[in-house]
Amino acid sequence: MACIISKSNLCVKSLKKIHGLRLIQSQFQRQSTLSVQERIDEKRKKALLGGGQHRLDAQHKKGKLSSRERIELLLDPGTFIEYDMFVEQRCTDFGMDADSNKFPGDSVVTGHGLIHGRQAFIFSQDFSVFGGSLSSAHAQKICKVMDQAMLVGAPVIGLNDSGGARIQEGVESLAGYADIFQRNVMASGVIPQISMVMGPCAGGAVYSPALTDFTFMVKDTSYLFITGPDVVKSVTNEEVTQEELGGAKTHTTVSGVAHKAFENDVEALLQLRELYSFLPLSNSDSSPIIKTNDPSNRLCPVLDDLVPLDSTKAYDMLEVITALSDNNHFWEVMPNYAKNIVIGFGRMDGQTVGFVGNQPKVASGCLDINSSVKAARFVRFCDAFNIPLVTLVDVPGFLPGTAQEYGGIIRHGAKLLYAFAEATVPKITVITRKAYGGAYDVMSSKHLRGDLNYAWPAAEVAVMGAKGAVQIIFRGKEDQEEREAEYIEKFANPFPAAIRGYVDDIIEPRMTRSLICRDLKLLASKKQENPKKKHANIPL
Ligand code: HXC
Numbered sequence: 001m002a003c004i005i006s007k008s009n010l011c012v013k014s015l016k017k018i019h020g021l022r023l024i025q026s027q028f029q030r031q032s033t034l035s036v037q038e039r040i041d042e043k044r045k046k047a048l049l050g051g052g053q054h055r056l057d058a059q060h061k062k063g064k065l066s067s068r069e070r071i072e073l074l075l076d077p078g079t080f081i082e083y084d085m086f087v088e089q090r091c092t093d094f095g096m097d098a099d100s101n102k103f104p105g106d107s108v109v110t111g112h113g114l115i116h117g118r119q120a121f122i123f124s125q126d127f128s129v130f131g132g133s134l135s136s137a138h139a140q141k142i143c144k145v146m147d148q149a150m151l152v153g154a155p156v157i158g159l160n161d162s163g164g165a166r167i168q169e170g171v172e173s174l175a176g177y178a179d180i181f182q183r184n185v186m187a188s189g190v191i192p193q194i195s196m197v198m199g200p201c202a203g204g205a206v207y208s209p210a211l212t213d214f215t216f217m218v219k220d221t222s223y224l225f226i227t228g229p230d231v232v233k234s235v236t237n238e239e240v241t242q243e244e245l246g247g248a249k250t251h252t253t254v255s256g257v258a259h260k261a262f263e264n265d266v267e268a269l270l271q272l273r274e275l276y277s278f279l280p281l282s283n284s285d286s287s288p289i290i291k292t293n294d295p296s297n298r299l300c301p302v303l304d305d306l307v308p309l310d311s312t313k314a315y316d317m318l319e320v321i322t323a324l325s326d327n328n329h330f331w332e333v334m335p336n337y338a339k340n341i342v343i344g345f346g347r348m349d350g351q352t353v354g355f356v357g358n359q360p361k362v363a364s365g366c367l368d369i370n371s372s373v374k375a376a377r378f379v380r381f382c383d384a385f386n387i388p389l390v391t392l393v394d395v396p397g398f399l400p401g402t403a404q405e406y407g408g409i410i411r412h413g414a415k416l417l418y419a420f421a422e423a424t425v426p427k428i429t430v431i432t433r434k435a436y437g438g439a440y441d442v443m444s445s446k447h448l449r450g451d452l453n454y455a456w457p458a459a460e461v462a463v464m465g466a467k468g469a470v471q472i473i474f475r476g477k478e479d480q481e482e483r484e485a486e487y488i489e490k491f492a493n494p495f496p497a498a499i500r501g502y503v504d505d506i507i508e509p510r511m512t513r514s515l516i517c518r519d520l521k522l523l524a525s526k527k528q529e530n531p532k533k534k535h536a537n538i539p540l
Helices: 002-019 022-048 053-061 067-074 136-152 171-187 203-211 229-236 242-246 248-254 265-276 317-324 369-384 402-407 409-422 437-442 466-473 480-491 495-499 509-523
Strands: 081-083 108-115 118-125 156-160 193-197 200-202 214-218 223-225 260-262 330-333 341-348 351-358 389-395 427-436 452-455 460-462
Touching: 067 108, 067 118, 067 156, 067 265, 081 136, 108 136, 118 136, 136 156, 136 171, 156 203, 171 203, 193 203, 193 265, 200 203, 203 223, 214 223, 214 248, 214 265, 223 242, 229 242, 242 248, 248 260, 260 265, 317 330, 317 341, 317 351, 317 389, 317 509, 341 369, 341 509, 351 369, 369 389, 369 409, 389 437, 402 409, 409 437, 427 437, 427 509, 452 509, 460 480, 460 495, 466 480
Parallel strands: 118 156, 156 193, 193 214, 200 223, 214 260, 351 389, 389 427, 427 452, 427 460
Antiparallel strands: 081 108, 108 118, 330 341, 341 351
């Protein structure tokens, strides 16, 4: 452009000399402006087509939307503002400098727009251009939106669909990844970062999604792995498909790398909009209040009979959470991983809360390695982004056994303990039934600065269950059954905790929603700070 302008200036000067006519000067200027405009239009048109219609068709044939269609669906209509549509890859090796290898915008579409009227920054990798692979230009574009998101304080959403590092660019591409990783880390805890994996995501590319707060996947079309099936075969001799190695099912049920899987692109993007409505824009913002016609003092009689009298029988903690939430709506996170704990977002009197609940239906609600890590990360997200925590406790303790001990349950269980202990957001805890042993302490107890701690009448707060306790303290003694009954009478009820003020009140289950809504109002002005430090040292 600069070159065109300076060339025009030269020509205009000579024309002036010959004819001395202003008219000719202005005619010439209009002509050259027009040709620039034509080039602009042409490039914009080309950018909209990504790698070409045939590649977009191929994308559709795989059941995937194009990068631009995804943005359209995610953002409020007509709100997308695009950046860097004219950026092109600058590689000169392997014939990459040929015109046919230049695609305006390269392999990612970036910019910002609105979701439910609220700002969001976005990048959407374009698989139709070199398989969405990451060139240095592609990385620069992503870094630009990440930097701006940090400046204005708004989330970054990445729609990942990429063959990884642009192979032709070598180390430049690796540098581009590291530039993004560094920004992911700096943005962590400042603005929410969300990754939606909608295609391949391989090699080191997986680490950007892993650094973000939420990683979601689309079933059958997305996968995440460090090395693909061919490398796995050559190194370990294992035969495994892409889907088995890093598909949505693997990562949402086995590895815990991804937080949720969706049926297709459309569902994924609509659900992302839904999640967005629960979140604040940054750590200095609060979550949007969504007005509800569900009364904050609504009674929940269904909860009165939910906990079975027989304390060995299970019930569904999801029923408790949905009963408490506005309009019974709960957006569960990681629903298929470590199901012995339930985490997710709901609203109470219009305000977003993070629910954490032991799930008696799965492994009796025991805490183990996976459930501790799952909940710890969620608690830390809520704490970083000013989202109050409502914790529902029915936990018989930590899961015993060599598998857990060898796997490091001590270290991993400590993560959840740490997360609750450092959290300074409003913390409300309800013991619905069992709260045994170390798990009682861990689950947002009074001792970890729980603000309001309640017990239902069925609560049992003790070091361990009656049978185990009697076997230890009355080993070899007669009348085991009588002694068990005595232990139950003494400890398997809420009074020992209530007498000491470790629970603030014993409440009727039906009153729970009403009391929590009232407490959230009270705690809205809560201010608590941890000691100043460079950073803490969570047991990783
Ligand atoms: C350049 C790439 C590319 C890449 C794909 N393409 N990946 N170009 N760099 N990494 C191009 C292909 O040449 C092809 O171009 C087009 O994108 C579509 O690719 P296909 O192979 O035809 O598509 P498909 O069959 O769907 O397979 C997709 C794929 C496969 C599974 C992603 O392309 C693939 O395995 N790519 C390489 C993956 C990889 O090893 N990446 C490097 C990982 S290491 P044409 O012109 O034919 O349409 C890494 C290090 C990062 O990323 C480290 C960071 C710290």
